[in-house]
Amino acid sequence: NAGVTQTPKFQVLKTGQSMTLQCAQDMNHEYMSWYRQDPGMGLRLIHYSVGAGITDQGEVPNGYNVSRSTTEDFPLRLLSAAPSQTSVYFCASSRTGGNTIYFGEGSWLTVV
């Protein structure tokens, strides 16, 4: 029972570099999302997807791209990393309309 799997768990980037955070779920959930967690601000929604081929912006989308080519995968891309993107990133999934949301273990990203 893998649930929601995120990789990598830790990453250090230099300003301007690009990278992709991977997220995969094996529960056949339609809905997937990415959050970032910053001290004193809780978790904020970056992007979400209600199914393969459909994505939309959340509260803090700038600097991030997503795509959803399959139901299982929802990668988050940082095109040109900035120090302000230093954060902990969480991927989550759920059934559309379901009220139980499953989180991955988080990815700790530092941009220097």
Added chain:
Amino acid sequence: GNSVTQMEGPVTLSEEAFLTINCTYTATGYPSLFWYVQYPGEGLQLLLKATKADDKGSNKGFEATYRKETTSFHLEKGSVQVSDSAVYFCALSDLEETSGSRLTFGEGTQLTVNP
């Protein structure tokens, strides 16, 4: 829009003390309410939830009651343990959104329990 406000932290208690972490919310429609816990170095785990007014969620000795009249969902535990030290997040999900379940989180409350 939706919002969640938690009591300011951090909170420091002695073992076996009573815990209350306040949470109030603003939402359109009829949200579901959640408490998530994050232990040091780990991801978020669902602690408990309530999906309608007057529901009480409970788990591991923690409980919270969905109070629509006061728009609150305060977390309580009668006797905390050192192992309860963690960050606690209150959150809501507006199920009326056709786009699916999206969570709005509070700021989080750091709880430290001393032996």
